[in-house]
Amino acid sequence: MPYRRGQTPQSIDETVEMLAAGNYLAGRSLATVLFLSLRMKRPLFLEGEAGVGKTEIAKVLASALDRPLIRLQCYEGLDISSAVYEWNYPAQMLEIRLAEASGTTDRGRIEADIFSERYLIRRPVLQALSSPDGRAPVFLIDELDRTDEAFEAFLLEVLSDFQVTVPELGTIRAAEPPIVIITTNRTREVHDALKRRCLYHWVDYPDAAQELEIIRRKVPGCNATLSQQVVAYVQRLRGLDLFKNPGVAETIDWATALTELDRMALDPETVSDTLGTLLKYQDDIARIEGAEGRKLLDDVKAGLAAAG
Template sequence: MTSYQRGTIPTSIDETMAMLESADYLAGTALATVLFLSLRMKRPLFLEGEAGVGKTEIAKVLAKALDRPLIRLQCYEGLDVSSAVYEWNYPAQMLEIRLSEASGTTDRSSIERDIFSEKYLIRRPVLQAISGEPGRAPVFLIDELDRTDEAFEAFLLEVLSDFQVTIPELGTIRAQEPPIVIITTNRTREVHDALKRRCLYHWVDYPKAEQELEIIRRKVPGCSAALSQDIVAYVQKLRTLDLFKNPGVAETIDWATALTELDRLALDPETIADTLGTLLKYQDDIARIEGSEGRRLLSEVQSEQRAAG
């Protein structure tokens, strides 16, 4: 198997897969390929998919494997420049003005130069991301971009085009080396095509059964092989239902951990009903699975396990 040297940019798709696997992130060839190309071409990577499929984790794994700082911009409705890019430390500036006045300083231009200096600049995620050192450019995670409004999206488009920010009082700050940009969205709204065109794109789907089973083996080593198979088979069937929110990989891991802590060796209706809160997060979904639907799924899983024998 191809090995990976920590802290280096992968030189092949196989090495990219090895890099991800070194941090226990199991990726298919398609994801490894687009991630490899994103790193080599120095283009932002746009990851779309349902919540809980591991999009954010890719940025965390990348920062750990490459030994780079991880800077996260968590998007939300109403996010503005002062929260995302920079702002001035107004209380400290006012204190400096009063101290200058108390000391008899009357040169307004001198005071202005002093208070609008780096000393009083508060760097938010965007400015932090473009201020990285050459060879140590951070991994810049723009998480859940679809939660922001179109105005901020347009501003971000400009930042990603030139990797620079203009601060009227200081001038333009340019990235000596562009950060490694990972953008995620849960597709609650469509992101404008102009931004997508500047990125490489990948849809992150739920893992297949074999892959999810391997994830449990790595993340919950105390979970027995038989129970792990039951858990994965049950979760995979849950995702075929019309639930309000399908369980993600993180919920599968939580459920496996909970059942292991309870010393369960197999699934049964009572155990499932008692622990559904670790797997499903909406009462309507829980109520549906607590009833006949949940028992039907368990019966199917057990029948398939006996047939596989």
């Protein structure tokens, strides 16, 4: 029975279909761990190089299951007020002044009023624990390795019991646990205590056949010859010792840029002019603009000619 949008997949094959319907080509190992994560209601911890499509998995999942996507973008210095909740201090001060102006002197009543839900600003973590329509959201904790260990430790309470303690209100628990996707680019190791609460998968770069199919789906205007050359070129680039290998997103950008320029095939001048859509560091660009880049293109064309 084919997968239907909005329903949780009932098998690994349906999980593959669900992702494919969102133009995400997943290998069976990824589909398996995602299926198990949904069935076991466990967070899914995705690790891999930047640009391999980890974040996209959460986006496709939210769309396929017809659930809201709540994204916590991690960064150095992320704190509770930015990630979990904070109080609307200006509104609280205004309420205090209005109470004083009206002659209200009951401090307990004022305090109970200003520390109520009405003045609570819910940030991503607290939003993820709320499901007003009865459908828990997909909660994306993106690039967790960018935060510090203190914030990582705080997440243990959230991922263990799906609850947050607000001192003025008490403990807020999720009626239905959110579907949690955690990504990391492995710039530092995440503590084992957090990983133990998750299912794990390493997301690698796609092989040539997969990447070619991604281009076909994402850049339908790119002709077959150009698509093959773009994919073969990027696949070879990743074998070099670059500062930052191009991810799938950069492959899509490059194919899109070349299509916008009405190019039908790669040539040295076109490659040199458009490298900024593919590589993001000047040292890498300078290296590929030289003789090494021209040889790489010759090898790509020779390889494709020999193959077919």
